[in-house]
Amino acid sequence: MNPQISNIELLKLASGDIFTLQVYKFIGKNLGKKVYIQANLHGAEVVGNAVIYELIEFFSSLEENSIAGEIWLVPVCNPLGTNQRGHFFSTGRFNSYDGINWNRIFWDYEKECLDLDEFARSQINNPTDLIRQNYLQKIKHAWSKQLEKIQKPSRVPWRQEYRYQLQSLCLDADYVIDLHSSSNQAIEFLFCFQERQDNAKYFLLDYGLLMDRYDGDAFDESFLKPWLALENKLSQLGKDIKFDIESWTLELGSGMTINPKSVAKGVAGIKNYLAAKKVLQNSVVNHSHPVNVVSRKNLTSYYAPTGGMIQNRLGLGGQVAAGDRVYQLLSFNKQQELPKIFDIYAETDGIIFDISTNQCVNQGEYVLDILNY
Ligand SMILES: [Zn+2]
Structure with a gap:
């Protein structure tokens, strides 16, 4: 099957040039989940682009009925970061204009949702799917206010426009995978949320760091925290449910380099995860990879x-x-x-x-x- 390829104009530079995002969408024949995968949010962390390339090749080789749902892929998701240089070196971890870490800029609805208790009480007798639908509507409504701010004559700083574009692509996703690496040199591992750690094993990596404290406004956090907050609130009210919504950050080795071993690990892990989630249909799933999940305090x-x-x-x-x-x-x-x-x-x-x-x-x-x- 071929992907749908579309562009989003991102940023017009003083020179008149325009930075653009390109999105590759594989839409399966059968209905199912939406998966969003991006790479290179931090400029030096280029390995995920090669992972996305391999995934595009792989999905392209499949028949439409081998995918249930949709898989959206965004390589080089931060052109400002990717293209930033200090002589030989790509840094691209911080926006050179305002000094802010590119992965601490995202919109976290949990911080904004002041009526969560009231909302949770109103949903207590609803089935999980309907609660999800209603809460997503609520998130989308708040999100539309962000767009209103952007469109005012006074506008907003660039980072808020940028996050609007990226988060708009995945607000309604089921699974978000953000591909990073060290900006230095590191082994491969993943960040996982305590509430979703049972599924970390599907990525076939040896180590996981538990997000038992938050950095604040990171991409993975901003996507999942509002849903965890609702689960938590419902649990306090005596209704224990878990939405099938997950967010992962894969750290695939070293910065400024594309180590084939790191690429292979990323590709194998994502394929296995998508098979476990039945997005990839009729694929064999490895359920038994041992992963050492430890606290970030370690x-x-x-x-x-x-x-x-x-x-x-x-x-x-x-x-x-x-x-x-x-x-x-x-x-x-x-x-x-x-x-x-x-x-x-x-x-x-x-x-x-x-x-x-x-x-x-x-x-x-x-x-x-x-x-x-
Ligand atoms: Zn990073």
Whole structure:
């Protein structure tokens, strides 16, 4: 089957050029769920684009009756971030205009919905599908107010227009998958919500970080939190339901690079998840991949105790025990003394989860993460 390909004009630049999003939609023959997959929200995190390319190839090879529902794919979803450079380096994590992290800008209806209690009470005798429909209507109504703001003569900052375009694509989705990587170098893992962690195994990754604290206004959070809030409220009122709505952030290795192993893991995991969700029909599902899901609190970032050059750092994915040396800092001085070597030791057992690409650090700059699990 072929995808429907459409464009959304995103941003007109001072030079007269226009940045545009391109959306690939695979619409199955049978009714079903809506899946939304985007990549490269952070400019350096390019690996998801290759994952989306592989998925487009794969879905294109299928017959229409092999997909139930719709799969929407948006590669290079943040042209400003993707194209941003500092010499050889793509950074693209922060909007260079206002300094804000591109993944902390999204609209979270939970924060705005002041009558959730009243709404939940009014729905208590309704079936789950109808509650979902009614709540989505409520979200869409609030969303239309955002558009009104954008269209006023006073307008809004760009980040609010941008989020409007991206979130409009997936407000009514069932499953959202946001493809990231480290902006540095990391192993592959996913972020998952406590309430949905049972399904993390379908992505076939070895590690999951539980979102037991929120960053605030991240893409995955903004999509799912309003629904979790409603589930929670209904549960307080004695009605335990779970909407089949999920949001995942896959972290597929390192930034500024496309590691074939990371691409293969991303593609295999997404295919298996879609098979488990029956979006891909008649596919064999792997239900038994063991995934280590741990709290984000188990991740410790190490920052340089003084300025210098990182050397003899343990490699990515390596096991450490508390007390092991994890790296050295070669530190120069202006006190007419010889350079010194400092050894830095692990505070906990764990694995080297993420490392800085730059081995030259000022005091207090990031060096590595150890995940204790
Ligand atoms: Zn990211």
